Amino acid sequence: MKTPLLRIEDLTVIYQTDLETVHAVNNISLTLNKGETLGIVGETGAGKTTTALSIMRLLPDRTGRISAGSVYFEEKNLLDLSEKEMRTIRGENISMIFQDPMTALNPVIPVGKQIAEALILHNNDHLTRDQIEDQVNQSLELVGIPAFRKKDYPHQFSGGMKQRVVIAIALACRPKLIIADEPTTALDVTIQAQVLQMIKELKLSLNTAMIMITHDLGVVAQTCDYVAVMYAGEIIEYGLMEAIFDDPEHHPYTVGLFGAIPSLVSECERLYTIEGLMPDPTQLPEGCKFKPRCPHAMTICDQNPPLIKMSETHEIKCHLFNQKKVSL
Numbered sequence: 001m002k003t004p005l006l007r008i009e010d011l012t013v014i015y016q017t018d019l020e021t022v023h024a025v026n027n028i029s030l031t032l033n034k035g036e037t038l039g040i041v042g043e044t045g046a047g048k049t050t051t052a053l054s055i056m057r058l059l060p061d062r063t064g065r066i067s068a069g070s071v072y073f074e075e076k077n078l079l080d081l082s083e084k085e086m087r088t089i090r091g092e093n094i095s096m097i098f099q100d101p102m103t104a105l106n107p108v109i110p111v112g113k114q115i116a117e118a119l120i121l122h123n124n125d126h127l128t129r130d131q132i133e134d135q136v137n138q139s140l141e142l143v144g145i146p147a148f149r150k151k152d153y154p155h156q157f158s159g160g161m162k163q164r165v166v167i168a169i170a171l172a173c174r175p176k177l178i179i180a181d182e183p184t185t186a187l188d189v190t191i192q193a194q195v196l197q198m199i200k201e202l203k204l205s206l207n208t209a210m211i212m213i214t215h216d217l218g219v220v221a222q223t224c225d226y227v228a229v230m231y232a233g234e235i236i237e238y239g240l241m242e243a244i245f246d247d248p249e250h251h252p253y254t255v256g257l258f259g260a261i262p263s264l265v266s267e268c269e270r271l272y273t274i275e276g277l278m279p280d281p282t283q284l285p286e287g288c289k290f291k292p293r294c295p296h297a298m299t300i301c302d303q304n305p306p307l308i309k310m311s312e313t314h315e316i317k318c319h320l321f322n323q324k325k326v327s328l
């Protein structure tokens with residue numbers, strides 16, 4: 001039996017500035033089981049990072065606000081927790097890897113000390129100094145960095161190595177969930193492949209669940225069990241990787257995004273560009289948000305489409321599939 005680790009229900013997030021209200025995430029629901037990896041893909045501004053920051057409760061204080069929904073982690077609604085309780089969850093249970101390793105590392109502290117700090121900050125087991133030292137060594141070796149380099153500063157590492165250090169920090173407390181927001185985008189292509197391979201192996205050996213946010217379809221194909229495609233703050237297609245490959249039916253946006261789906265693994269390593277722009281998130285249209293760009297747009301698309309179950313493991317939010325609804 002699969003055990004749900006994270007369950008997002010009807011999450012809605014807005015950014016309120018003096019001038020405007022940005023509808024960044026609109027009513028999304030997701031489930032992630034223990035040890036599984038969910039890929040979130042979609043073009044820039046789709047709401048991927050906002051979703052991640054909402055789970056961590058790290059939205060910018062003054063502007064970002066979760067206006068509706070719940071985020072259950074092991075059946076506890078994170079949105080009900082105090083900031084102190086949430087700090088315990090961060091790092092100990094859920095950690096996040098950001099795109100740019102330099103913003104995540106402190107340039108004036110040796111990397112080993114930064115890993116030790118993460119351990120101490122979240123240490124409920126009252127580890128001894130020696131135990132902390134051991135864990136720092138282990139964490140570095142886990143990501144392929146020899147332990148003797150713990151005394152080095154971030155600038156003494158290459159970009160790929162820095163990202164490995166960031167991953168070591170994220171793993172230090174053995175979280176149950178890691179959220180990686182474009183973890184390899186800032187790296188050279190060859191280094192990207194190495195870091196990804198490492199993430200994949202670590203995830204397997206530690207049985208950590210993961211949310212992998214990416215523009216890169218190769219990354220999704222290599223690392224993910226499930227995929228959620230986001231568009232204008234909504235999840236418009238969601239499914240098991242294999243279901244996405246096997247099922248010939250897809251949301252028109254996904255078709256545009258992925259090009260030809262069957263070649264996803266073999267050839268297509270980048271997102272296709274689709275003509276037109278995503279709607280302005282301060283003035284979202286009624287109904288289907290993709291309608292203005294959709295080659296199959298119909299009158300009914302002025303109404304919000306339901307999420308239609310194509311199979312047990314594949315859902316599409318599009319009126320085109322209304323007739324094909326599977327009764328489960």
Ligand SMILES: Nc1ncnc2c1ncn2[C@@H]1O[C@H](COP(=O)(O)OP(=O)(O)OP(=O)(O)O)[C@@H](O)[C@H]1O
Pocket residue numbers: 015016017022023024042043044045046047048049050051060063281
């Ligand atoms: N702090 C903020 N204040 C106001 N609007 C914001 C803020 N952060 C994000 N947004 C807006 O919210 C929407 C969703 O942004 P988000 O960063 O979540 O997208 P994304 O899918 O992560 O994009 P990318 O692929 O470029 O990282 C965008 O329209 C963005 O401009």
Ligand SMILES: [Mg+2]
Pocket residue numbers: 048049050181
């Ligand atoms: Mg982002």
